[in-house]
Amino acid sequence: MSGSSSLYALAGIALFCMGLFALIAYPHSLRKILAANVAGTGVFMIFVALGYQGPERPIDPVPHALVITGIVVAVCATGLALTLAVGLGATHIAPDEEE
């Protein structure tokens, strides 16, 4: 690993960890969905960065294809998760209204 490839790969790890932390730490369902998306983007970034080895070498298109598939699957999962979260919200009482 060298150069900007490792810069982006490390950024991917940072994004994954941020997403994982927010997913664990914060209770709001919308924020958990955001967090899962950020973590997923981190994984995509590691993948694509591994396929890039500098401006003059050929790129590896397999991670690109996997990531495109992943992006579309992620938006579907997000749509399903948001529908579930909104449905939960309809039956759930916000903490500050309980008192």
Add this chain to the structure above:
Amino acid sequence: MIHLVDVTLVVTLLACAWLSLTGRDLLRSVVLFIAFGLLVSLGWARLRAPDVALAEAAVGSGLTGALLLSAFSAMERARLTTDEVGLTRARWLALGLTLGLGVSLGVVLLSLPSDHPRLSLHIQERISQSGVLNSVTAVLLNFRSYDTLLEMVVLLASLVGIWAVAPFARVWPKAPSTPILAALARLLLPLMTVVAGYLLWLGADAPGGAFQAGAVLGGMGVLWVAASLWHPPWALRMVRPLLVLGLLAFLAVAGVTMGIGKSMLEYPASQAKTLILWIETAATVSIGVTLTLLFLGGYPAPPEQS
């Protein structure tokens, strides 16, 4: 060699992600997330992944943003949009643990060999047999086409899941609130149709393809719904056939290739490009319709009057 632009981009997108995940105001978080998606697509462009950049800008940032905003407004009506973000002791512990995980992952990653050609050489060898010149399209629709076949199933399954839990749409075309939006939509919809067709056709030889074109169609559907344009009564009856079109085209080709004694989805070399383009066309329509229906957030029926 690391360019300043890469460092700036990485720092900005990490800051965007962190502020989005830890800010108290959820609307601000959503907007920052959309900005984050656009920055990430610039990152893909810097990593010479233009196909991924197109998909990210259209789907990862655009459509996910539209979904998040519509869910946010539904939650705002239910007054569920504040969150406690202070760092308690348990959160410090979680932060410490994820930090440790990040450092160990980083050490592993930096120890990977840097000059391994991975699969790029194999792809370059075989690209002439794939029927297309764009290596990403070749991987998606030829070398690993069963991945894409299964992805069409995932798209369908997610929508079935949404329909199962939400019997009414969350967003539904109403009377247009502003003539400007309707006029803009009338101007943009034909243009977006052309762009989608162009991306689809271009995908054989240059960055583009079924997913990017489908995402543009999905964006068009979202605009259509948001601008509350007229929809003919038969449009809803067309939804189901269009949803499964991509999957059926894939399965038909899979069946035929197995029927003529090849392995599943192994195209005859002379017909490869034709087959790929037919599958892509069907998949584009299905992806576009699926993404539009995701935005409705429920079974395509008007919401209950309450």
